[in-house]
Amino acid sequence: MAGHLGLLKFAILQIFLAGLSECQLFPGAVFSFEGDHCFDHSGLSGICRPIERCPHALEQLRNGGRPTTCSFIGYEPIVCCPTSNSHRPPGPSRRPGCSRYEQLCPKFSPVIVGGIKARPAEFPHMAAIGYGPEGDINWSCGGSLISDKYVLTAAHCLHSRSGPPRWVLLGSELLRETVGWSPNAKRGQTHPVIKRIPHPGYHPPAKYNDIALLEMGPATEHNVLSTLSQHVHPACLPLDDDYNRRSAIATGWGRGDSGGPLQVVKRKDCMYSILGVTSFGKLCAFANSPSVYTKVSEYIPWIESI
Structure with a gap:
């Protein structure tokens, strides 16, 4: 036997x-x-x-x-x-949250971007992650707004030569206008980072579990925008939909794109779903070389438990 x-x-x-x-x-x-x-x-x-x-x-x-x-x-x-009493961790339901944000969508249909300039409000969840003191901010990573106070990014973006991330920029598609500027100088929303939450399984130099959350404080006092709008609102986490054979879009400013989103858009309601977080590639935009993304759907229980 x-x-x-x-x-x-x-x-x-x-x-x-x-x-x-x-x-x-x-x-x-x-x-x-x-x-x-x-x-x-x-x-x-x-x-x-x-x-x-x-x-x-x-x-x-x-x-x-x-x-x-x-x-x-x-x-x-x-x-x-x-276990016999297995349960999913408590957290906000993804679908009701997305339904609320659909009302903020602009009235045009987003297009697939292939290395071209994005239109204002086309990617309203796109975030730039800033390092350094006020007045001399260096925007070196990207992220995705997934609620009114949390940004999804890569865990390796929580460490830099300039220290930890201190700022989140929302609602600005022209990053070159904001390099080295004060939070009070340009349009867009600049939020201070008040909490940095790496995935507990991220242990550099290994690149596994390269995902993190940033909790934002209120927007700085003199910003023009201070609430969710057509220019600033969250994307969705992946639902139970089948994304096979769908064209995905990677967005960023061409420098410091780690942590930025790989996403698909639902044309019927204009909402984006974040499928991946930009993790690493072979050098920077190396020809004929793949980029590697952290698969967001594998981390939804952790995200919703925060």
Whole structure:
């Protein structure tokens, strides 16, 4: 009997390993370990357990699915096993929030951008992340407004030679006019950063879990814009829609684009969904070389728990 169990376990392990992507096995990944709390791909809470002790994971494999991996003990997968009272973490519902922001959409239909200048209000969620003191701000990363006070960006943008990010600029499509300027000098909304929240699994120099949130304070006193409008309003987090074969748009100012969004637009309601956060590439805009984005849908339970 033990021999049969060993063969079954070996067969399951073979199937499981064959289904893993190269990235999941790459050295330097940040893992959770047996007994740790976790969230699976669907957002259900669970405990990291050996795969042979998780009936839910074994059933997923039999049905062609892929369990959420926590780590390995030798060659044995430790998976996120939903508990009997599994729940998704509390947080704002994505769809009702997006419905509120749809009312702020401009009256033109956005177009796919392929290396051309964006129109005013075309990407109202686009944020620039600033470093340095007031009066000499250096805008070196991008981000996406996802609520009235949070900006989604890359975790590596929380560290720079100029220190941590101190400012968020919203509502300005011409960054070159704002390099080195005071928050009170130009149009747009400049918000101070009051809290920086990296993903707990981000451990540089590894590039895994390269995602973070910035909490903004109120806009500086003399800005023209101070509320959500056609020029400034949040994008959506990915819903349960199927984005396969959809054309995605990457936006930025051509310098300091890390942390910026990879997005798709729903033409019927003009709302953007943020699919990815710009993480890294091979040099800067290197020809015929891919860019790498952090997949936002994998981190929604964490985002909504903040």
